[in-house]
Amino acid sequence: MRVLEAIAVLLVACLALLIAVFARREYFARVRGTVELYFRLNQRPGGRGWAPGFAHFRGDDLRWFRLFSLAPRPKKILTRRDVTVLSRRSPTPEEAQLLPVEWVVLECKAGGSIIEVAMPRHTVTGFLSWLESVTPYST
DSSP: OHHHHHHHHHHHHHHHHHHHHHHHHHHHHHSTTEEEOEEEOSOOGGGOOEEOEEEEEETTEEEEEESSOOOSSOSEEEEGGGEEEEEEEOOOTTGGGTSOTTEEEEEEEETTEEEEEEEEHHHHHHHHHHHHTOOOOOO
């Protein structure tokens, strides 16, 4: 009987964790300025290294959260003044296994390092507009 109780407790705990992950995602999805965005965390061969997530525009920052996480804080923060788009491309055939074909991969320079982000084609226009609408430095 103890084994069945332990399994039941484990199943309830897993279900509660799953509900918390999806409730967090739903909360952020309802916030205005939230877009689906994949972030390349590392350069692995075969098009791997992409992490699914969503980003929230907040002032001069783009805050990226991992999709399957309970963390209340963003995993990455991109500041508008520090981001420059270097190139844009379609996903490679290897990346197309994870990224939809109609998505666009942007190679950017952010704070001295090169990063890659992938997003739906219709989101790219909003992202580029957000980058270009930076206010000039006041002197």
